[in-house]
Amino acid sequence: MWSKPLLAVAALALGPVNALWPVPQKISTGEKVLFIDQTLDVTYNGDSISYTYGYSPSSGSDFSSKEIVQAGVSRAFQAIFQDNFVPWKLRERNSDFEPDVYETKTFVKSIQITQTEKDDASAFKPLAGEVDESYTLTLSEDGQAVIKAKSSVGCLHALESFLQLFFKHSSGTFWYTPHAPVSIEDEPKFPHRGVLLDVARSWFEVDDIKHTIDAMAWNKMNRLHLHVTDSQSWPLEIPALPKLAEEGAYRKGLSYSPEDIKGIYEYGVHRGVEVIMEIDMPGHIGVVELAYKDLIVAYNEKPYQWWCAEPPCGAFRMNSTAVYDFLDTLFEDLFPRIAPYTAYFHTGGDELNKNDSMLDPDIQSNDTEVLTPLLQTFIDYAHGKVRDAGLTPFVWEEMITDWNITLGDDVVVQSWLGGTAVKDLAEAGHKVINSDYNFWYLDCGRGQWLNFENGEAFQTFYPFNDWCGPSKSWRLVYSHDPAAGLSKEDAKLVLGGEVAVWSETIDAVNLDSLVWPRASAAGEVLWSGRQDSAGQNRSQYDAAPRLAEMRERMVARGVRASPVQMPFCTQGDPSECGYTP
Amino acid sequence: MWSKPLLAVAALALGPVNALWPVPQKISTGEKVLFIDQTLDVTYNGDSISYTYGYSPSSGSDFSSKEIVQAGVSRAFQAIFQDNFVPWKLRERNSDFEPDVYETKTFVKSIQITQTEKDDASAFKPLAGEVDESYTLTLSEDGQAVIKAKSSVGCLHALESFLQLFFKHSSGTFWYTPHAPVSIEDEPKFPHRGVLLDVARSWFEVDDIKHTIDAMAWNKMNRLHLHVTDSQSWPLEIPALPKLAEEGAYRKGLSYSPEDIKGIYEYGVHRGVEVIMEIDMPGHIGVVELAYKDLIVAYNEKPYQWWCAEPPCGAFRMNSTAVYDFLDTLFEDLFPRIAPYTAYFHTGGDELNKNDSMLDPDIQSNDTEVLTPLLQTFIDYAHGKVRDAGLTPFVWEEMITDWNITLGDDVVVQSWLGGTAVKDLAEAGHKVINSDYNFWYLDCGRGQWLNFENGEAFQTFYPFNDWCGPSKSWRLVYSHDPAAGLSKEDAKLVLGGEVAVWSETIDAVNLDSLVWPRASAAGEVLWSGRQDSAGQNRSQYDAAPRLAEMRERMVARGVRASPVQMPFCTQGDPSECGYTP
Incomplete structure (x- = not known):
């Protein structure tokens, strides 16, 4: 199921370029640059969802999976576009580590989030192991991101992984990942x-x-x-x-x-x-x-x-x-x-x-x-x-x-x-x-x-x-x-x-x-x-x-x-x- | 020269009320409350000096002792009136430790600062021991503060001691010391x-x-x-x-x-x-x-x-x-x-x-x-x-x-x-x-x-x-x-x-x-x-x-x-x- 790309990545993981924390169970990344801006489309189970910095799901114990994921998307956008950093500390001194913003750029076009199962009540107050936190995430070279998870919390984990791919460009007006294409299959060891x-x-x-x-x-x-x-x-x-x-x-x-x-x-x-x-x-x-x-x-x-x-x-x-x-x-x-x-x-x-x-x-x-x-x-x-x-x-x-x-x-x-x-x-x-x-x-x-x-x-x-x-x-x-x-x-x-x-x-x-x-x-x-x-x-x-x-x-x-x-x-x-x- | 009041203080110093850091070589404090507001008079060698938050002495190596002290006064005021705290962590739980702001209040009326010697050039770039950092500070029960020092830096040390006497009142609009009268004679052990x-x-x-x-x-x-x-x-x-x-x-x-x-x-x-x-x-x-x-x-x-x-x-x-x-x-x-x-x-x-x-x-x-x-x-x-x-x-x-x-x-x-x-x-x-x-x-x-x-x-x-x-x-x-x-x-x-x-x-x-x-x-x-x-x-x-x-x-x-x-x-x-x- 997950064979060659993974092996190729094992070596890369030793370098400073592949930097998710915690490291996914399976990950492959490439070296193509994708830019990202705030115009991309995000869908959750086919519905377009909007993102607003600071958006919170409604209060109360009648949780809405969609609202929870929507808030996760908003936080991911906050992290990518507002609270991001230029990774100079993580790159060779005085090296030219940033992509050229004057060249033709490929942008992330969409994030398609699919939650494959409905959250039941226990998903929001699970006993250990009661909720499935696994997810998959792919980001293609042409800028299509696809997230799949069985639970809303799986979607949230995927979004946290997604945002960790991106850096601020020192121009201050561009954001990018140097890691496309990306393929992740992930789940926790301990609940x-x-x-x-x-x-x-x-x-x-x-x-x-x-x-x-x-x-x-x-x-x-x-x-x-x-x-x-x-x-x-x-x-x-x-x-x-x-x-x-x-x-x-x-x-x-x-x-x-x-x-x-x-x-x-x-x-x-x-x-x-x-x-x-x-x-x-x-x-x-x-x-x-x-x-x-x-x-x-x-x-x-x-x-x-x-x-x-x-x-x-x-x-x-x-x-x-x-x-x-x-x-x-x-x-x-x-x-x-x-x-x-x-x-x-x-x-x-x-x-x-x-x-x-x-x-x-x-x-x-x-x-x-x-x-x-x-x-x-x-x-x-x-x-x-x-x-x-x-x-x-x-x-x-x-x-x-x-x-x-x-x-x-x-x-x-x-x-x-x-x-x-x-x-x-x-x-x-x-x-x-x-x-x-x-x-x-x-x-x-x-x-x-x-x-x-x-x-x-x-x-x-x-x-x-x-x-x-x-x-x-x-x-x-x-x-x-x-x-x-x-x-x-x-x-x-x-x-x-x-x-x-x-x-x-x-x-x-x-x-x-x-x-x-x-x-x-x-x-x-x-x-x-x-x-x-x-x-x-x-x-x-x-x-x-x-x-x-x-x-x-x-x-x-x-x-x-x-x-x-x-x-x-x-x-x-x-x-x-x-x-x- | 410094006899009975000092001995009386030795006991007090064990309590939480007498809280200068570093502790002066000689200090006596009382238990009378003095309030302080921003209308008090401050003089330096007889001249009235004003205080403005953020005031800095002019740049350059031709230092003005008066400007340096004036900036010290401004910082002391900043610390007393802007950046102060209510000492609940330092007082008995749920105790009524604050003075009553509805009773008649005695205010600090003046700070008279006297620098008894002129700063020479070495005062601003001293070898160890070359500048006299000693000072005296008194604060009388009726609100007269007197600072004396041989150098401008001695005046600054006195002002740091002075400001440490004061707390914010939880009303938010009053500031006070519970320690009047105060008498301090101080100098450093090591230069x-x-x-x-x-x-x-x-x-x-x-x-x-x-x-x-x-x-x-x-x-x-x-x-x-x-x-x-x-x-x-x-x-x-x-x-x-x-x-x-x-x-x-x-x-x-x-x-x-x-x-x-x-x-x-x-x-x-x-x-x-x-x-x-x-x-x-x-x-x-x-x-x-x-x-x-x-x-x-x-x-x-x-x-x-x-x-x-x-x-x-x-x-x-x-x-x-x-x-x-x-x-x-x-x-x-x-x-x-x-x-x-x-x-x-x-x-x-x-x-x-x-x-x-x-x-x-x-x-x-x-x-x-x-x-x-x-x-x-x-x-x-x-x-x-x-x-x-x-x-x-x-x-x-x-x-x-x-x-x-x-x-x-x-x-x-x-x-x-x-x-x-x-x-x-x-x-x-x-x-x-x-x-x-x-x-x-x-x-x-x-x-x-x-x-x-x-x-x-x-x-x-x-x-x-x-x-x-x-x-x-x-x-x-x-x-x-x-x-x-x-x-x-x-x-x-x-x-x-x-x-x-x-x-x-x-x-x-x-x-x-x-x-x-x-x-x-x-x-x-x-x-x-x-x-x-x-x-x-x-x-x-x-x-x-x-x-x-x-x-x-x-x-x-x-x-x-x-x-x-x-x-x-x-x-x-x-x-x-x-x-x-």
């Missing part, structure tokens, strides 16, 4: 390709979150895990429990209203990014103490390390009817608002410290024998509520590995502790998300965020490295295969992975440059696979120039991604800045 | 407080450089070391050697014209920041090969590690009359343009690899016995030209430590290799700048920038840590005393220090968040001293809340500094996120 954003430890505006969704969609990432509350703050407005955000937000008004939440979820759906909200429990929830008393133990107990991993501690009382009542109210308020837009809800479950329950007047014990049945009941109850709302529960791995809690077969388990955890979980039959902190925790390696007073604390912790250093360079991120070492059968249970952005020292100001393009590196592993079609690990020599190009494109589109290499490297062959022993 | 910015490996616009000068001035840092060329690119236009930038810049037009350079130097002088340009030689200059042949050996030789520390290598031929002719032309073009604005020129000298001269047809040797006399002659010649232009030479330490070159007593030696180097150099009588990479290299710890092909290179270098990790957190930066372990007499030879921003993976996009506020931490060590007036190392408990406040102020003023701690920490006492064993 769950996520970013975890902790919006509880630091405050992020709704626009910061949407901005992150944008960048994810450009990288064909499709799950935004919103860690929305933690012991430090509760920025989530729950109208039935108004004091939560009033007292628990870092500042009155710095909280997400129901409209905000709806807006974030919709924004994601329109871009193929499903939002998965986490309200971490029964630990990591001390902040509730500020609003509703008698639900929490160990809030801000010191020294914190006896009670939790970081201040201010605090966990639910696990044998309290008041806590169950609270959960009822919380979930009954929240779930109906998010269920139209997502298949999942994450109940957390990491780092629960047994000691906390010693302070619980109903328990007064840190004995696993005492606590485990209480926790089992708690989780069963919470997950029952999740399922009642039509959602599927997510948990952190400690629920199994530390507590041996029995979970439903539907539950997705997120692993962060590395080692053999993912393998063990998959072999035990669990669906697993790989967030191994050794590779995919993007906040790590920049040093401690705690204060150390002169004297013993200073001496002990000098030079103040954090627990999870060194920082995860894109090369390290890229080296991580989420299903490494698993049998083919067990590997199927690894739904994908998430890079994590814990926000002890990250806010909107440094978010972009810490997340991107390192999350892109994970994005390619998750979409394209750590191995190429020949089963070889993808090489930095292949990835570096493409990632450098993707970075320039992201910057041009408004995301402050960090540079991959200095221009001296990106202007040359990848071996120019390659190490040869 | 050389620098940032090294590598504008050769990555390209930075003139505005990026000026932006960095702004942030330096806010932190009372006063030396911008501009590493303007390296083997990767030559962005410096030399009209007498036009091909240098034409061929050596990363892209035609991405180079600094004589006007640009004049503008950068002037911009610095107007803000008390002296620019020190480095043209690194005789190594780190391979790029000249692209423009002028026969001056360079080992350009882009591979494997690079035989010839230099990183690609593309390249060093001057050290026994070549053509190289001496080139230096004559280069220096005679450049020096007259910069000498009006600076006391210094840096001739580099780091990482010269002996092997390079094996490829030099005139030398064909890597024997130190052969090379050292050639290098001595080269340095003598170059430094002679520097002195002829009225400038003082700077070098990297290897000229002494690796090569045992004899240098003039005037030469300042920059040490980066850590260990006992600074001590050894000072004990040998050299003036030293401390840039110990273990503490003050801000680019470190984010991983390798080289590509490693699958196989041996990948295996050897996995997990791709860079040579100088881990990354230098602000706590580590802050722990570094540039004159640690030196006798009082030797310590006088340590003129100060520089944090370094090497740009293999830094460009304008991530510059701010990598440099700030970590450079601020070094800035305080260099201005205030690692030890307080009682001789105790300054504590993270004292520094963290002040640095967090400075960070917010920098962000408000347009510099994308990274967060110091999450709001949970900054809203509380410093011990809230402090480690207690």
Whole structure:
């Protein structure tokens, strides 16, 4: 089906000219130049569609596939014509790399988009694998672009690939691709390709979150895990429990209203990014103490390390009817608002410290024998509520590995502790998300965020490295295969992975440059696979120039991604800045 | 002279309310609120001066002290009234921390600035210690501000301290300080407080450089070391050697014209920041090969590690009359343009690899016995030209430590290799700048920038840590005393220090968040001293809340500094996120 052209491309892919990110499963490109302007015809299932910068599909859970694709076309045009860049950093210094605009030009004439199957309701809130994200894209030498996909999200992915073919000409009034003809056949390796954003430890505006969704969609990432509350703050407005955000937000008004939440979820759906909200429990929830008393133990107990991993501690009382009542109210308020837009809800479950329950007047014990049945009941109850709302529960791995809690077969388990955890979980039959902190925790390696007073604390912790250093360079991120070492059968249970952005020292100001393009590196592993079609690990020599190009494109589109290499490297062959022993 | 009020303040300084950065040598503050508006009177040596946002002193080397101070006042007003912030992150959650704007308000009525001595020419291009940067600032309860300084730069420092007293009120139309009365007596510990910015490996616009000068001035840092060329690119236009930038810049037009350079130097002088340009030689200059042949050996030789520390290598031929002719032309073009604005020129000298001269047809040797006399002659010649232009030479330490070159007593030696180097150099009588990479290299710890092909290179270098990790957190930066372990007499030879921003993976996009506020931490060590007036190392408990406040102020003023701690920490006492064993 896909034979000779592909082989010819394998060599080309080593050069700087063939620069899609993430790399498609199959791609062939040529060397003919096609210009593009805004007069070309775009059709969707035969209907002509218009494109307007900033066009958004209508709001509401009655999604229109056509509107979603139309918005994708508008974004592609925005990226090609408004937010594009001249690729001087990616071409030989002082070389004449641009096409001559005074010669006869061939233009892209049309983009014919065909969605071959109807989106059903699950297409907009899929379980992992439930929506077919594959697409094909061809661009002929005479300027006919053809996109085919089974779903609207497949069409969106095709459009993101299409726009990555084009550059701005330094004249400022022309845009072109040097890569025609193009033929792409593409689909994701893993169905769950996520970013975890902790919006509880630091405050992020709704626009910061949407901005992150944008960048994810450009990288064909499709799950935004919103860690929305933690012991430090509760920025989530729950109208039935108004004091939560009033007292628990870092500042009155710095909280997400129901409209905000709806807006974030919709924004994601329109871009193929499903939002998965986490309200971490029964630990990591001390902040509730500020609003509703008698639900929490160990809030801000010191020294914190006896009670939790970081201040201010605090966990639910696990044998309290008041806590169950609270959960009822919380979930009954929240779930109906998010269920139209997502298949999942994450109940957390990491780092629960047994000691906390010693302070619980109903328990007064840190004995696993005492606590485990209480926790089992708690989780069963919470997950029952999740399922009642039509959602599927997510948990952190400690629920199994530390507590041996029995979970439903539907539950997705997120692993962060590395080692053999993912393998063990998959072999035990669990669906697993790989967030191994050794590779995919993007906040790590920049040093401690705690204060150390002169004297013993200073001496002990000098030079103040954090627990999870060194920082995860894109090369390290890229080296991580989420299903490494698993049998083919067990590997199927690894739904994908998430890079994590814990926000002890990250806010909107440094978010972009810490997340991107390192999350892109994970994005390619998750979409394209750590191995190429020949089963070889993808090489930095292949990835570096493409990632450098993707970075320039992201910057041009408004995301402050960090540079991959200095221009001296990106202007040359990848071996120019390659190490040869 | 300065007794009781000071002691009273020592306690206060532990709280979050007293937040100047860098901390003045002596400060007392109160708890009375003063409002401020734009109608107050400002005088300079008795003359009323006006303030206009964006006001700049006239261009040219005939500096007007009054214009410089007037521009400083305008910037202070810009910072207070335009680019200010509501300090919610620095105050207890949901607390009523703002003054009541409906009550009777006392306003700041006047700022009386007195410069007690005239600036002489050296004030605008001082050798280390040549200009007196001290100042006093008082702000009385009834709103009279008095600034006294011997130099215009002292006045600028006072104005930066003054503006840091003020916050925006959330009403949006009021501005206030909660700290009156204020009394400050201040002067720097070290005369050389620098940032090294590598504008050769990555390209930075003139505005990026000026932006960095702004942030330096806010932190009372006063030396911008501009590493303007390296083997990767030559962005410096030399009209007498036009091909240098034409061929050596990363892209035609991405180079600094004589006007640009004049503008950068002037911009610095107007803000008390002296620019020190480095043209690194005789190594780190391979790029000249692209423009002028026969001056360079080992350009882009591979494997690079035989010839230099990183690609593309390249060093001057050290026994070549053509190289001496080139230096004559280069220096005679450049020096007259910069000498009006600076006391210094840096001739580099780091990482010269002996092997390079094996490829030099005139030398064909890597024997130190052969090379050292050639290098001595080269340095003598170059430094002679520097002195002829009225400038003082700077070098990297290897000229002494690796090569045992004899240098003039005037030469300042920059040490980066850590260990006992600074001590050894000072004990040998050299003036030293401390840039110990273990503490003050801000680019470190984010991983390798080289590509490693699958196989041996990948295996050897996995997990791709860079040579100088881990990354230098602000706590580590802050722990570094540039004159640690030196006798009082030797310590006088340590003129100060520089944090370094090497740009293999830094460009304008991530510059701010990598440099700030970590450079601020070094800035305080260099201005205030690692030890307080009682001789105790300054504590993270004292520094963290002040640095967090400075960070917010920098962000408000347009510099994308990274967060110091999450709001949970900054809203509380410093011990809230402090480690207690």
